[in-house]
Each structure stands twice: as structure tokens, then as C-alpha cells.
Amino acid sequence: MIGIDIIAVRRFIKLAQGDFPHWKKFFTHEEWEYAFNRPNPSASLAGLYAAKEALMKAAGGDLVGRFDRISVAHQKDGTPRACIDGETSKHFYISISHTDETAVAVAARYA
Numbered sequence: 804m805i806g807i808d809i810i811a812v813r814r815f816i817k818l819a820q821g822d823f824p825h826w827k828k829f830f831t832h833e834e835w836e837y838a839f840n841r842p843n844p845s846a847s848l849a850g851l852y853a854a855k856e857a858l859m860k861a862a863g864g865d866l867v868g869r870f871d872r873i874s875v876a877h878q879k880d881g882t883p884r885a886c887i888d889g890e891t892s893k894h895f896y897i898s899i900s901h902t903d904e905t906a907v908a909v910a911a912r913y914a
Contacts, residue, residue, distance in 0.1 A: 806860025808853040809907045815845040815852070829855070831874045849906035850899040851875050857910035858885050858895060875899075885910065 820839045823832065829852060830838075838847035854875045859867050866872060866887070874886040875897065885895035899908045 804861045804863060804912045806857040806862070806910045806912075807908070808856035808860065809905060810849050810853045810856075812843075812846045812849045812901065812904055812906055815848040818845065818848060820844075829870045834875060837877065843901075843903065846901040846903060846906055850901045850908060853906045853908035854883060854885075854897050854899050854910065857908040858897065861895065861910040861912045862887075 818826070820835070823830070823835050826835070830848070834851050835848075838844045838851060841847040855870055855873050858873050859869070872888050874889070876884045876886050876891065878884060883897050883899050885892045885897050887895075894912055894914070896911045896913065897908060899906070901907070
């Protein structure tokens with residue numbers, strides 16, 4: 804299965820680092836910190852959100868709508884990795900890209 808999501812970065816433009824309590828339904832603390840340590844936190848948050856949506860679409864079933872079960876971690880080289888229930892999943896490949904205006908993510912599920 805393949806999932807894709809695209810989102811406008813402007814939806815995240817006014818977020819401040821201290822807003823995490825309101826957004827913890829959608830992001831882990833690690834994802835939030837990762838985004839706010841990047842040059843463009845809004846684009847990074849949009850990319851993470853798009854990746855989670857793409858993962859839900861690729862996974863289907865009981866992961867749909869479950870932001871609490873899905874997270875995105877990054878390897879030392881910056882490669883994103885899907886985590887399900889806190890464990891790195893070996894069944895998904897994800898790619899995230901963004902401009903200042905738009906973020907897009909693709910997730911592929913494989914056996």
C-alpha cells in the first residue's frame with residue numbers, strides 16, 4: 804500500500820515552541836523538539852504531520868486517525884523512519900519534502 808499527503812505550511816506558521824501542550828495529540832515531544840531545532844520549524848512540523856497522514860493511509864486498518872500510535876524519527880543522516888507504538892517499523896518507507904509553502908510525504912508499506 805502507498806499513502807501520500809500534502810499540506811500547506813501556513814497552517815503551522817504561527818506555532819511557537821511553547822504551544823506543545825495543545826499539539827501533543829499530533830506530535831511527540833521528540834518530533835516537536837526536532838522541528839524547532841530546524842531552520843524552518845513550520846515546514847518541518849508540516850512535513851511530520853504529512854508523513855503521519857501518509858503512514859495512516861498506507862497502513863490502513865487500526866492506524867487510521869491514530870496520531871498517538873505513529874511517530875517519525877530520524878537517523879543520523881536525516882533519513883526519516885516510521886515508528887509504530889514506539890518501535891521503529893521495518894514495514895514502511897517514508898519520504899518527506901517541503902518548500903516554504905507546501906509539505907508532502909509519501910509512505911510505502913512493504914512486507
